[in-house]
Amino acid sequence: MTTEQKVGAFFILGLAVLLILTIQAEHLTLGGRYVITSRFPAVNGLTVGDPVTLGGVKIGQVKKISVKDQDVEVVMDIDRGVSVKQDARAAVRMDSLMGGRYVSLEFGSPGAERVARGGEIRSMSVSDFDEIVHKANVIADDVQLLVRNFNRNQERVLGSLGDILEKNKDGISDFVNAFGDMGPVMKNTFRNMEKITSDAAAGRGTLGKLIKDDELYNQALSVTKNLNSASKRVDTLLAANETRISDAIQGWADLGVSLKATTSGIQSIVTKIDRGQGTLGKLVNDDALYVETKRAVQKIGSAVDQIKDNSTVGSFAGILLTGF
DSSP states (O other): OOHHHHHHHHHHHHHHHHHHHHHHHTTBOGGGOEEEEEEESOOSSOOTTOEEEETTEEEEEEEEEEEETTEEEEEEEEOTTOOOBTTOEEEEEESOTTOOEEEEEOOOOTTSOBOOTTOEEEEOOOOHHHHHHHHHHHHHHHHHHHHHHHHHHHHHHHHHHHHHHHHTHHHHHHHHHHHHHHHHHHHHHHHHHHHHHHHHHHTOHHHHHHHHOSHHHHHHHHHHHHHHHHHHHHHHHHHHTHHHHHHHHHHHHHHHHHHHHHHHHHHHHHHHHHHTOHHHHHHHHOTHHHHHHHHHHHHHHHHHHHHHHOHHHHHHHHHHHHHO
């Protein structure tokens, strides 16, 4: 065999291997999945990627949909480890009443063998009406469960409310009686309010005059304008005398500092006087001055008595006193 023949044979062998791998690849997927097929008379909206379930549990997805003769062939990717029996059947069902489809697989017989990779299982036809009835039954079950839960909650709430009413029946009775007693008073009150409102609307009474008479509004408007004008004049006056006002405020601040210093000095003097320091302190606190003054007054009194006893001096003093 020549070299050209060997190369040609090797090329043909490679093409054959590639063809075999391509055919097998249709039945193999990545991630450890394997494929199975099923044929249906119609799939009614089923699309690639829709779920495949077994007993309501998702075990794969639709990989490919194609027409084969008079049927529609559906190729499904099944997760590794999930056993699909040979006598299991597949059905295309509605996912919800709003649309959507999925492939539902039956479990099959417990003793049946597992379907081979790339194997085919039978299908069963399900009408749309059956699907609607099935979904309606599911919804009815959910509604029934909801109603049962609502009834239980209602019974619990009503029971609690009954207990509350029973425990507080005396207070509720008193409240009802008091509210009944208030009825005539409230009726009279509403009647009076109605009369007041009618009078006010008609312009009668003080409130009616306030509502109907524009004089109050005009006066309030005039006062507001005067206040606004006065405010502008005050602003002008403050702006014109800003420097003088600042000087006056500063003068008061300086006066406060001076008063503070003067007060400190006075407090110091008073403290010294109270302690008997200095001349004034001694005059205030020393009793010697009082004693000496009393003694001097007593001496003056004695001298005056002696003068009176002297007749000559007394006559002279009398003449002097008579002259005055």
